[in-house]
Amino acid sequence: MKRRHFIGGIGALASLGGCATTSTTGATVTATSRRHVVVVGGGYGGATAAKYIRLWSAGAIDVTLVEPHAMFISCPLSNLVLGGSKQMADITLGYAGLARHGVRIVRERAAHIDFDKQAVLLAGGQALRYDRLVLSPGVDFLWDQLPGMQRTSAQDSVLHAWKAGAQTVALRAQLEAMPDGGVFAMTIPPAPYRCPPGPYERACQVAHYFSRAKPKSKVLILDANEDVVSKGALFKQIWATRYAGMVEYRPGFHTVDVDADARTAISELGDKVQAAVLNVIPPQRAGAIAAQGGLANVNQRWCEVDFLTFASTRAANVHVLGDAVFAAPLMPKSAHMANQHAKVCAGAVVDLLSGRAPNPAPMLTNTCYSFVSDREAIHVASVHAWDAAKKTLLVVPGSGGVSGAGNALEVEAAYAISWARNIWSDMLSQAVEPGD
């Protein structure tokens, strides 16, 4: 009886402040009305946030995940589908595990946010009211920076494959159809873009495929950046040894237009490069839903957030995660980092809806593996901590690094597969066997 009074007292008090009170250690305190968080985007950021808000509120906060796709397809490991050592089924998972955590999944596209009414309007017309909104919309492409790519027919023939799915399958088919002796050319936009080492991993995977199936063919990397953006020394060594004479790296090639019919990339200086298969990784910005209401307030491309909570600096009760965020120093736009953003955000959302101050000292890690063949991988890792004086997340001095000279790359590949299994389990509570 005393306990009931106590619980009621807390609930009553909390409701005065407009907050439900819950403990993240498991005990739930009653509240007058349940709180509702809407998460937009079921990728590495959004799925993780949805799960962890349920977990850490012990089910006291209702969570709705808005995601139009029935299945999750992982960008990490998708370059292995291009290389031929993995199939789409190896990187495709469902959302049933999240439903078991009590996440309500709405299979629709979020079309608009009404910030005043605190509601997300779905493409089908329904409105979802939120107490807090978490946006994890990934990236969209800046086609207007590549005039020749604005036509749908151009986008259907010159592929990006920078969102894993149908484009991944189609680019693999183009590689398979290419006669031996052809050139695969890939353009890389100026940083920042999604997955800094991803293009260089892709070059390795295509070279791996060519070395097996089309040994007279070439891989040409047209990089807008002045040097390899991530794991540079490692990638260059791999190209010079494993794929000698097959991979050519051309820095400072800033693609400003594409002639899709002629499969030709055109640089700022007017250089034209024609290829048998042209793969254009376009310049990017935060996903469209996050561009609304001025949320993408950095160069109209990326969303500035408070890194203690991942709250937008522009709209109240709105959080932004993952690739869409204007990153802190040395913070990559990676799947692992989106998973880490999601947990800092989930903790803060639970705390704030419980009338508590958010964790004042969040820690994040980054771990990113790149496969350089079908059975070898290299890594980059770092640890990031909140710096109270500078009010941002900074790499902890002395932490992090890349694969050492003595590392067995086959062992790192086994860890990379383990990473995929674990992070998929962490975000989706869903098992898949991506093979060995």
Next chain:
Amino acid sequence: MNFLIMALLGAAMSAAAADDRGQRLYASCAGCHGTAGAGSGSSGEILPVLAGQPKDVLAASMRAFRTGERPATIMQQLAKGYTDEQIELIAAYLAAQPGPAR
């Protein structure tokens, strides 16, 4: 009355916050070691399950990674990002999680 509720509420909140610290810190490891240290559940998993292991063993492992005494590909680089206090909190949290069914 209000004062009493405030006092009780304050005590409950700070207790929860202390318990949360290890849980929140460990979440930065869960991308590779699974939610609550449970691993991926895959039959082919090559990493040890951390949940339910003795706190002292876990903390000693992390310190050995940090000094380089224990060989690793990536864990030495990650362990260097954490203080002794943070390692203790993470180890205590993991030790308190249910271990794998045997």
